[in-house]
Amino acid sequence: MPPIAEKLIEDDVPAYVLNLAQAAKEASAVIACAPTARKNDALREIAAALRTASADILSANDHDVAAASALEPALVDRLKLTPARVEAMAQGVGDVADLPDPIGEITDLTYRPSGIQVGRMRVALGVVGIIYESRPNVTADAAALCLKSGNAAILRGGSEAQHSNQAIAACVRSGLEAAGLPAAAIQVMATTDRAAVGHLLALSEFVDVIVPRGGKGLIERVSKEATMPVIKHLDGVCHVFLDDAADRDKAEQIAFNAKAQRFGTCNTMETLLATPTAATEVLAKVCTALADAGVELRGCERARAFHPEMTLAQESDWYEEYLGPILAIRIVDDLTAAIAHIRQYGSQHTDAIVTENVSNARRFLSEVDSSSVMVNASTRFADGFEYGLGAEIGISTDKFHARGPVGLEGLTSQKWIVFGDGHIRQ
């Protein structure tokens, strides 16, 4: 797509968005069948372009950061690029080139009694819309994942990162063109008009799936308005359950790590559950370590006996995704009660049991209906890189299509393929 004058875009936003979507759909037919080598060439060209244009990107970013000075510091930090962050972005795009190409993979090819041979072939979804906030690196990450998975993409970043995103978009465009792929395969919206998102969400004829990445407000708005499927991540109310048969050291280490290794991530533990026995053995020590790390403790009546500064948790605490240095703690009678608690208050994101008892582990794995269920490991492992996906476009808390960390495979589908030798149905 040739650059369009800004004036024209703002004059008719619906027409602009429709034009983007049509161009994306057209490009998706090319990108869906593009040879692996060509997609990888494009990714390497994009990485090179990001490195070459580093100064331009940083200068565009200065522009955004200056305009954002009134925003809260955490937001400005997410927005801010440095030479190291641009290099990491280029590195990330190059890494996607090194991942195996999921497209065209044929599996389960077997002969049927009729004589036909039936299997499945992995294919792109089509056009992926990504709506995100503040972090400009998402522009490069998302472009790389969509390109590698054979999808066209329409990227819509936050208005606060508009100059940075456009500078990165120029690199993506030049990389695609250098590799002989249509530039419209990855388009970054050139308008910050808030209504443009609404127009995009109405175009289910051209856009096959939407991935919102950002705060809860954004995700809820997108889920509500989208007329196409959404890969969305709502709350991460993650639990660690210390079973009667928990190993003391593992319990202490996992409970501490799941909360304190990083406070603001969606796979951070928000509620610690423990049986009375496990609590007696390790809870005091865990609470002291967490309190020393600056974590505020809110517990049920029984839990409060294990730490002097623990306040009484309210019913609402069990539902809370704190995303910060606060932990809810509850003593539950046994595994059954722990599973019931997780079912009632959890968000089906990530939950872990600490136990040496294999029957309890098996039951927890089977009965806890979350996108990641863990035995004797920290919830902080719920992550595309840790799972070996190479990269992730997001974490899905839905069950339909993709669940948990979504990598390249989550951006694909499978079609059936049939080989015969003149076979007809009897």
Next chain:
Amino acid sequence: MPPIAEKLIEDDVPAYVLNLAQAAKEASAVIACAPTARKNDALREIAAALRTASADILSANDHDVAAASALEPALVDRLKLTPARVEAMAQGVGDVADLPDPIGEITDLTYRPSGIQVGRMRVALGVVGIIYESRPNVTADAAALCLKSGNAAILRGGSEAQHSNQAIAACVRSGLEAAGLPAAAIQVMATTDRAAVGHLLALSEFVDVIVPRGGKGLIERVSKEATMPVIKHLDGVCHVFLDDAADRDKAEQIAFNAKAQRFGTCNTMETLLATPTAATEVLAKVCTALADAGVELRGCERARAFHPEMTLAQESDWYEEYLGPILAIRIVDDLTAAIAHIRQYGSQHTDAIVTENVSNARRFLSEVDSSSVMVNASTRFADGFEYGLGAEIGISTDKFHARGPVGLEGLTSQKWIVFGDGHIRQ
């Protein structure tokens, strides 16, 4: 669920539907973790109950058929049960017991550099809503598939089959109870109030996916109103393309079989495409055979040269799913033109190429973006039984989640499972 007095149901349909959905959600937690043997016991008990209650089911069906006498004969035929059809229904339910249980299957369990072991476990979706028309056998089929795949189900049949469906529902209920599973796991709506469907489609909190089975009107209404994901099947505008390199015999047999083996099915060919060379070699013979079988031929100008009675196709014919003895025929210059035609007019259901040229076959497989793509086989093979799924709940023309024939696996999802030995994130 205990039977509810009809008066009560009709007095407050929204409350009745909400009650069904809540009961289904509750039962889904039990059925999702039910042991394979217990689910199979229930299926065999249901099959036995259907056989035992055959006379009752037939008498309820007589009731429906008598009331339906004003409807068109094809509809009455779909509605009508016979002793053989009841036996086939029981047989079908028993066959599902013999299928492998998808739930709990663990795949891709590998060690990561961090030392954790990561894999996936197949799990149920939760509560499946099935909305269907006329055929009472769907009640038993859908109940069996949902039960085996660990889902609770809410079944809503057509009002014209209400007595038949309730008689079958009684067998399902008694089978579940005999196996010690909650009867609320499979509920058949006891109201024929049209508004009940609307109430159900609003309950995304309790119903995880909706499968409409029936005419286009039903499917469009459900897709429009549903607040949860829909596994839907819209048009089946299927193509067979006779390539330059088509084998004559295969071309003739496949073209005839794809159209004439059965006219009214969604995987029946609706448009035949041929290159000029292929047309010269086989089209006259194919057209004669089809015309002799009662098929009306509508072709492009060039195609009309090959059969005296072929009428001129209109632009609208290329989009048409006739579901009857009519065929559109078009001469296309080459493979590229054939793929372009299928992309423009097709419905992404099932498309086949007849060719001996391996490069053309590979290109067709890669570039035709349909749920089933075939080489040298009749489109009529696009079917859950033919593909080895054992049974199918429908055929999806969407790309998201499930594509093509949907069997047990399409009613499931996968969660991530992680095993550690006290592993924490660094």
